[in-house]
Amino acid sequence: MSGVAKSRKRSAQRDPTTGRFLNAKSRRSPSTTTTTQNFSGVANEDYEALQLRIRELEQNKLDLNDRLRNYNHVLEHNQMLRTEVERAEKKLLKKEIEVERKHSELCTVQERHSAALEKHIQLRNSLVDRERQVEHLQKTKDYVDGFTNWHATFEQDIREKWPRRHKSRYQKVKVLLVQWKSDDLGVEAENRTLASVFQDEYGFEVTRFRIPDNQPTAALSTEIISFIDSSPETLHIFHYAGHGLVDEKRNDAIWAAKAAGGPEMPSNMFQALFEDTPSDAILLYDSCNSADTNIVRKRAGCGVTELIAACGFGNTAPGPGYASFTNALTECLHEAAELGQRFCVSDLFSSVLARLRNSPRRAEKATPVHSTLTSELASRQIFIYPPDTQDDLPVIQSDVDLHRIMFSFNVGRMKPRPWREWLLSAPADALDISFRIGEQAMKIEDDQEVSGEIEGEEVKGEVKEETEQEVKPDLKDED
CATH class of the missing domain: 3.40.50.12660 (Rossmann fold)
Known part of the structure; x- marks a missing residue:
């Protein structure tokens, strides 16, 4: 009995559709059973695939909803920005209009200032020209006055320095x-x-x-x-x-x-x-x-x-x-x-x-x-100069003792500074110096002659130098 029962248990099969056990009597033909099994397996696979697809679609739906919500937020933010930009554009337009108005006013003021400045420059240039003319006239007057009385100034300067010409120039x-x-x-x-x-x-x-x-x-x-x-x-x-x-x-x-x-x-x-x-x-x-x-x-x-x-x-x-x-x-x-x-x-x-x-x-x-x-x-x-330097030095030695040396020169070609230094370098035994101006001195001409003479102790004779090269010092400096 046990062997029969075991054999029955082995021969029992389930219905693929209902899942029930089939007895031997109710067994279907082999071909029918195989077809039903194949169809049932395909249906199960499609069902699982459909379920998986449905879940994917639902997930995609959720994602799309999230993206849609994000897009809506972005759209709302952009709308706010657009509103602010429009408001700012209106303000800028108002400011631009105000700036244009002020610029127009400034241009008008600048034109007036430019005209006033140009007039001021013209007046200043005219004043400068007049000051230059006055200065030139004053210099001309001073030059003419000084040229007329140059001999008095020159002689005064020489006479002031003559007694101490051989003393030290340093304080x-x-x-x-x-x-x-x-x-x-x-x-x-x-x-x-x-x-x-x-x-x-x-x-x-x-x-x-x-x-x-x-x-x-x-x-x-x-x-x-x-x-x-x-x-x-x-x-x-x-x-x-x-x-x-x-x-x-x-x-x-x-x-x-x-x-x-x-x-x-x-x-x-x-x-x-x-x-x-x-x-x-x-x-x-x-x-x-x-x-x-x-x-x-x-x-x-x-x-x-x-x-x-x-x-x-x-x-x-x-x-x-x-x-x-x-x-x-x-x-x-x-x-x-x-x-x-x-x-x-x-x-x-x-x-x-x-x-x-x-x-x-x-x-x-x-x-x-x-x-x-x-x-x-x-x-x-x-x-x-030592402290006890004698004023009678140096003495220029000469073969001919001269009491008076006279020389003349042209005023127009005279350069006072080298002449002054040359005269003040006279030896200590030259006692005095004097100047004389000729009869045509007041004409102030280039060929005007002035005579000068240096006096010594003994009367030995008179020498008059008519040639400028013989008495003219090295003129390398303009005064």
Whole structure:
């Protein structure tokens, strides 16, 4: 029984449509059963696919609804922006109309101002032209008046300066002696003696400065700037004693505290400080490679700058001692002070050169150098006056003693400044000077002649110079 039951259980089949078990009696034919099963499987697959499609469509519907809501929000926002833009456009249009109106008003005002400005410019130009005419007429009048009375002014100026023509032109003489604080040459004793000569025998204002090793260029520049008195009535004397080297890269002279390995600085920048002032200056360099320039610059407004150096560029100067430049300079200044005579820088240079040449212990390659660095347009020399300078010097020696020298010149071609300097350079034994104007003086013509004469002590004769070339000085400067 159990075996029969098991066989029944195996033979039972389900209806694919209803899901019920089929008995043996009610079994369908094999073909019918297979067809029904296939159709039922296809229907199930389509159903599942349709269900999946329906879910996808529902999801798409939800997505589309979300997107539609977003689009609606964007549309509402754009509508608000459009409304604001329209409102802003209306405001801008109103402002544009207002600006156009104000621009029109400003154009009208500008036109009125332009017309007024043009009228003002015309009036100003007319006033300037009239002022120029008045100034020109005044200058013409002053020129005519001065030209008519030029001889009186010229004679008055000469007479005021005539008695003191051989006295110093300087109200003050300042001396600056410079050496290194860490000097290894031993220049202290010679500089002290030189300072004593300048101060005690000449009465000059002497300052001594020791260059520090730290920032020497700035320290010396500051000292020189404070030392310089930019006055034509002040004479500056600058003396440097120390090492002098050559910058191989720039081929320039430099000052150094030691022969090698010490602080150093260019020398030309300090020289330029003296060259650019209206005061006269004497530069004295006691160092190797001292004189690195001899070009004379002539220009208006600057003083005369002369240099005396212990040796030329590329040469070696002797150190402190009997044959040193500073020692010879001190001796020459001392002798000139004892004589009480004025002397120029070239005379001082000649004295120093002669003393060094005659020295038995002089260095063979050391020869002092004298150079004029800057000069006025009308060449002039620097003179040094000891305190007891006699007014009867210099005296010009001549083979013929003349009591009176008379000369004449044309007014139209006269240049007062060089004539004034030439007349004031007359020797001390010329006692007086007088001027006479001819009968045609008031005609103010170019061929007008003026005669002048210088009187001496004894009557020896009279010389009248008719040729201008014989009495006319070097006229290189316009006054």
